[in-house]
Amino acid sequence: MSLLLDGIAELTTCDPSLGEGPTGVVRDAALVIDGGKVAWVGTADSAPAADERLSAEGGAVLPGFVDSHAHLIFAGDRSAEFAARMAGESYQAGGIRTTVAATRAATDETLRANAARHVAEALRQGTTTLEIKSGYGLSTVDESRSLRIAREFTAETTYLGAHVVPAGADPADYVALAAGEMLDACAPYAKWADVFCERGAFDADAARAILTAAAKHGLGLRVHANQLGEGPGVRLAVELGAASADHCTFLSDADVDALASSSTVATLLPGVEFSTRQPYPDARRLIDAGVSVAIASDCNPGSCYTSSMPLMVALAVREMRMTVPEAILAATVGGAKALRRTDVGRLVPGSRADLSILDAPSALHLAYRPGVPLVRRVLRGGEVVV
Ligand code: NIG
């Protein structure tokens, strides 16, 4: 059954060969979906016939957001920590242990219900592909059940047993566990492995040991890198051929050069700087050096409790001096590249029919009208899901 989507004031394909400018914009556009995939894109006056029709009613259409970094398997609340930060305290990665205690104490049903609520919330804001990390279990049993539950929501699951050393554990023993028995138990449910490589979490040697072991299990690699200060994380990500180095807030020239000459995407998480009152990453320096950039939510109960990709677009534009097309590309194809996916993030013949219809005439309004719920409808695999 084919579907013609017409009445599109502005179609953002995210493929410059299909339309105007870097985001490949087609005005007065239409799109045909068949078998869950995009079958045709072009101007409405040249659209082929289809079995069914849906009108975008003069709204803009763009690819579903690809949120390549989120921590959604958790229980508990850290709003008091946020309030203390807004009253002047600084962000402490040790707050992760508060969520670990609440997560371990929660039933599977509670973790599943929490994840479902956040996934639905993200979908309503146009996120159609979402990565989900473990990292609040930090025991073999709790990390593997976190990933088992994450797997119910997405194929993009990430083992983050090396988030912090849990309270009471010996650091060297914990690295051995995270690279050994815990990894063995988690690998069947994970596509990716990630390590928080930062002072106070895991140093380069520990991170390398865990990530190398994970690669032997066939997992792809990602690294939480250079969030709280300069350090070895970004260069380790490049050395190991990781798909993504995430945060990239404090970078040396050598870090930027390493990223520029690699296939590792720099995933910027501006919601974290917003929610921790830290300086934003220098997106212009990265883009001007030729680094591939993604933006993602990092939705988690500590450093950034929002699942809103439209907010990330607005922050990227306002606070990181990205142009609107750059921010839209970073939230779609950029995220897809960070997950090494070519089937999502663009609306081109053959790609998955994952898209949002906005209550606005152009995608520019995502940054122009921050905080306004502009996503009117969402299609995933060609099905209307919102
Ligand atoms: O990406 N930096 C490490 N992990 C999360 C924060 C987790 C937390 O504070 O609970 C992040 O910011």
Ligand code: FE
């Ligand atoms: Fe994170």
